[in-house]
Amino acid sequence: MAQTISQKILAKHAGLKSVEPGQLISCKVDLVLGNDITAPPAIKEFEKIGVSKVFDKKKIYLVPDHFTPAKDIKSAEQVKMMRHFAQKYGIVNFFEIGCMGVEHALLPEMGAIKPGDLIIGADSHTCTYGALGAFSTGVGSTDMAAGMATGEVWFKVPEQLKFVYHGKLPKWVEAKDLILYTIGQIGVDGARYMSMEFTGPAIDTLSVEGRLTMANMAIEAGGKNGIFAVDAKTEAYLKKVKAGKGLVYRSDADAEYKEIYEWDISKIEPQVSFPHLPSNTKPVSQCGSVKIDQSVIGSCTNGRIEDMRVAAKILKGKKVNKAVRLIILPATQKIELQMMKEGLTEIFIKAGAAVSTPTCGPCLGGHMGILAEGERSIATTNRNFVGRMGHPKSEVYLSNVAVAAASAVAGRIVSPAAL
Amino acid sequence: MKGKAWKFGNNIDTDLIIPARYLNTSDPAELAKYAMMDADAEWVDKMNKGDFIVAGDNFGCGSSREHAPVALKAAGVSAIIAKSFARIFYRNSINIGLPILEAPQAAEEIKEGDEVEVDIAAGEIKNLTSGKSYKAQPFPEFMQKIVDRGGLINYLKSRTK
Numbered sequence: 001m002a003q004t005i006s007q008k009i010l011a012k013h014a015g016l017k018s019v020e021p022g023q024l025i026s027c028k029v030d031l032v033l034g035n036d037i038t039a040p041p042a043i044k045e046f047e048k049i050g051v052s053k054v055f056d057k058k059k060i061y062l063v064p065d066h067f068t069p070a071k072d073i074k075s076a077e078q079v080k081m082m083r084h085f086a087q088k089y090g091i092v093n094f095f096e097i098g099c100m101g102v103e104h105a106l107l108p109e110m111g112a113i114k115p116g117d118l119i120i121g122a123d124s125h126t127c128t129y130g131a132l133g134a135f136s137t138g139v140g141s142t143d144m145a146a147g148m149a150t151g152e153v154w155f156k157v158p159e160q161l162k163f164v165y166h167g168k169l170p171k172w173v174e175a176k177d178l179i180l181y182t183i184g185q186i187g188v189d190g191a192r193y194m195s196m197e198f199t200g201p202a203i204d205t206l207s208v209e210g211r212l213t214m215a216n217m218a219i220e221a222g223g224k225n226g227i228f229a230v231d232a233k234t235e236a237y238l239k240k241v242k243a244g245k246g247l248v249y250r251s252d253a254d255a256e257y258k259e260i261y262e263w264d265i266s267k268i269e270p271q272v273s274f275p276h277l278p279s280n281t282k283p284v285s286q287c288g289s290v291k292i293d294q295s296v297i298g299s300c301t302n303g304r305i306e307d308m309r310v311a312a313k314i315l316k317g318k319k320v321n322k323a324v325r326l327i328i329l330p331a332t333q334k335i336e337l338q339m340m341k342e343g344l345t346e347i348f349i350k351a352g353a354a355v356s357t358p359t360c361g362p363c364l365g366g367h368m369g370i371l372a373e374g375e376r377s378i379a380t381t382n383r384n385f386v387g388r389m390g391h392p393k394s395e396v397y398l399s400n401v402a403v404a405a406a407s408a409v410a411g412r413i414v415s416p417a418a419l
Numbered sequence: 420m421k422g423k424a425w426k427f428g429n430n431i432d433t434d435l436i437i438p439a440r441y442l443n444t445s446d447p448a449e450l451a452k453y454a455m456m457d458a459d460a461e462w463v464d465k466m467n468k469g470d471f472i473v474a475g476d477n478f479g480c481g482s483s484r485e486h487a488p489v490a491l492k493a494a495g496v497s498a499i500i501a502k503s504f505a506r507i508f509y510r511n512s513i514n515i516g517l518p519i520l521e522a523p524q525a526a527e528e529i530k531e532g533d534e535v536e537v538d539i540a541a542g543e544i545k546n547l548t549s550g551k552s553y554k555a556q557p558f559p560e561f562m563q564k565i566v567d568r569g570g571l572i573n574y575l576k577s578r579t580k
Contacts, residue, residue, distance in 0.1 A: 140515075
């Protein structure tokens with residue numbers, strides 16, 4: 001039977017030759033991930049199962065990144081619970097402050113992800129790793145607990161969607177804009193329960209970091225996973241991070257897709273998602289005059305070194321608008337160090353930005369830049385739901401890095417071309 | 420189970436169900452105090468144990484936080500009836516033993532305040548106010564087993580014994 005990359009990975013891990021959409025299967029997993037919000041309830045559930053050990057000490061990743069460095073006593077208790085659990089069961093991959101990072105930036109960067117892997121994570125943005133040709137999806141804490149105990153997880157094989165992007169990316173248009181555009185076209189439930197396969201000439205030109213940004217937001221269209229075929233760029237990335245080659249699959253030419261979307265992106269502009277859904281997109285030229293109080297550059301979506309370089313290019317020699325707070329969050333320690341080496345941190349600080357230690361922080365309204373009533377932030381993050389970054393009457397506008405940096409200078413949402 | 424219907428719209432996300440500012444604990448009783456906080460700050464005080472949530476498409480979209488179905492269950496919601504559910508919320512609800520029913524017509528026609536009766540095992544929804552009955556999408560056999568045992572952990576325990 002003709003199959004897609006996603007189906008082939010699922011079939012392999014279920015010990016089957018092929019799988020069909022709708023089929024219920026049990027799969028062996030290569031990696032189980034949890035963070036400081038989702039791991040504590042998973043640990044409680046794990047202890048109820050009554051097993052004496054985890055399925056594999058090296059395949060469980062515990063990353064306290066959401067409310068860390070601990071923002072309050074309760075958050076500190078959550079991390080303490082993770083730390084003790086890791087010690088008790090000999091879990092190797094627990095990441096303390098000082099070596100941690102935002103989980104979905106950290107794992108690819110440290111070579112934990114290979115093509116063909118099947119990964120579950122108790123975080124909805126676990127779909128990020130599809131950029132490296134892995135089948136990777138978010139689950140809840142109970143699934144994480146079961147995964148840690150058994151090394152297995154049940155799945156309903158998803159229907160397959162294909163997205164083909166033609167044309168050359170215009171100036172200031174980033175991978176982020178392709179995914180925001182996609183979500184704007186198909187809606188926040190346009191890929192509900194389904195696999196999203198990203199292909200086409202425009203995708204071939206994207207860096208691996210850009211692909212990570214796109215796969216990251218598959219969940220924002222309701223997708224179960226996002227996936228990219230492995231190419232020379234992926235191979236070079238895997239070599240650099242010493243991940244190993246993994247198992248490379250291709251979608252069969254006659255694989256069945258529920259829907260195939262084809263777009264010419266050569267004329268699109270940077271996209272901005274207005275409150276309160278990621279699908280509420282507008283081209284930046286049609287945003288009108290939206291004044292902002294804050295700009296956030298970072299997160300598992302756009303907190304990597306390439307993002308920092310784009311921000312620095314715009315902010316070099318400029319000043320952040322007096323009415324705006326610009327908060328820049330490199331996603332990992334390694335990225336932060338690289339920023340220093342390249343002089344980016346200096347550019348940011350001279351421009352009047354605050355540069356933070358790695359944390360999810362304001363993206364989910366945790367800490368490090370919470371909005372007051374009536375305040376607005378532009379952000380390179382992934383969600384703009386009601387109350388996402390703070391007060392239920394605050395607003396979040398999602399954009400790419402260049403727009404968030406330019407808007408911080410202008411004091412309102414603008415295209416970098418307008419500076 | 421019998422109770423009153425509380426209506427919510429489409430794309431009710433997990434930040435509305437339980438905002439992240441309350442996620443520094445996983446204690447169900449604590450989370451229950453803030454259930455649906457940013458959708459309707461007074462809802463927790465207005466609702467009674469046993470009531471139902473009736474919603475539109477894509478209920479529970481967004482984050483993977485299991486705290487969302489946990490908060491609703493601990494607040495006393497007996498079941499959620501919706502046109503459709505977001506994937507992770509759907510899994511999480513089954514895994515923690517919160518009954519969910521996919522029933523588009525029921526979700527459309529039931530009005531706020533209607534008295535509703537639900538037979539989970541049979542997948543039957545009765546609107547006692549209007550007198551109309553509906554049938555929910557049945558679970559696949561495997562998921563029904565998890566539901567019958569009250570969640571995934573109990574299911575696993577019964578399997579390993």
